Amino acid sequence: MVQTLGEYLRAVTEYLRTVPDKPAAEIAIDSGLVRALLVAQALDDIPDAADLPLVKIAEGWDSEVWRLGHAHAVRLPRRALAAPLVRHEQAVLPGVAEQLAPTGVRVPLPVVDGVPAAGYPWPWSVVPWMEGERAMDESRAARGSWAPTLARALDALHVDAPEEYPMNPFRGVPLAGRSEAIAERFDALRAAGTLDAEAATAFEDVWRRGLEAAPWDRPPVWIHGDLHPGNLVSHEGRLVGIIDFGDVTAGDPAYDLAVAWLAFDGAGRSRFIAAAGSHYDAAVWIRAHAWAAAVAAMLLAHSDDNPDYFALGRDAATEVLADAAG
Structure with missing residues (x-):
């Protein structure tokens, strides 16, 4: 079985001794730079952008987020690798926002599509501020109350994508294309003792059943590409919002539907699946279960400096294993 919390914490402490620190920013972002970008490009849409309070509130591996007044946030890549993610959001979110509007679930539709200026080399965006909390900070049981809303939002999102959709070699692809990498991840977790032999074998069985299931044989549909409680508000x-569409792409919707195990307990998962669209057949859910195992393993292996995401991986693993006997 999956190890106890204490055993997990000891395993992650040992892992932290061997992983690299968060990549350094490739450009220094300060309030003066952000304000200069806003004054040069945002005043038509936000006339008081020059005077609104501006406070840095988050710095991830790829981007920084600055809150602008009460109604907006500024998202800026801190590494060149993240620049395409912002371009993807700027290109795709207008259509996504329209698709999801009837469900009442918002997305961070850019108010300003920023371009390089003032010595800053990449695209950047001003987006609406969503009032709420990370779903990660709710209990799994509490999230079940809005499981049907998320199911309806994904049903609205998962429509045929145009040929020019952003490509992603890792998200929404056939499981077979990722099988070698996922097998190595399971082996590493077994070797590290993060998963015991029984749990690792169960994960491998879930992945194998996904490989054996019928593949997605319809046109690629839009998928979020990074759907978990940290990106739900x-x-x-x-449920009021889905954020961080930087990995948006098109392909097999099973990748997004793995959220059934990443976000919910058994009762919430049942509500989510019951509310999902009829075009999701049994094979989609088998593949989604397999992707949930893969994402849980990734979180366990690579949430090096983030206890919240390690805990998400641990809890997701528990949910994946709860359904593994099926």
Whole structure:
């Protein structure tokens, strides 16, 4: 079985001794630079952008987020690798926002499509601020109240994509194309003791069943590409937003549907699956279960400096294994 919390924490502490630190920013981003970009490019859409309070609130591996007043946020890549992610959002989110509008679920539709200026070399965006909390900070049981809303939002998102959709070699692809990398990840978790032999074997069985399931044989549909509770926003018991569409692409919707195990407990998962569209057949859910195993393993192996995401991987692994006997 999956190890206890104490055993997990000891395993991740040992792992942290061997992993690299967060990549250094390739450009220094400060309030003066952000304000200069806003004054040069945002005043037509946000007339008081020069005077609104500006506070840095987050710095990830790829981007920084600065809150602008009460209603907006500025997202800027800190590495060249992240620049295409912002371009993808700027290109795709207008259509996605329209698709999801009837569901009441918002996306960070850019208010300003920023371009390089003032010595800053990459695209950047001003997006609406979503009032709410990370779904990751809710219990799995609480998330179940809005599981049907998420299912309806994904049903609205998963429509045929145009030929020029952003390509992603890792998300929404056939499982067979990732099988070698996933097998290595399972082996590494077994070797590290993060998963015991029984749990690792169960993960491998879930992945094998996904490989054996009928593949997606229809046109590629839009997928979020990084759907987990850290990219869902809830407020007062409702799902209000889906954020971080940088990995948006098209392909097999099973990749997104892995959220059934990443976000929910058994009861919430049942509500989510029951509310999902009828075009998701049994094979889609088998592949989704397999992708959930793969993502849980990735979180366990690579959440080096983020206990929240390690805990998400641990809990997702528990949910994956709960359904593994099926």
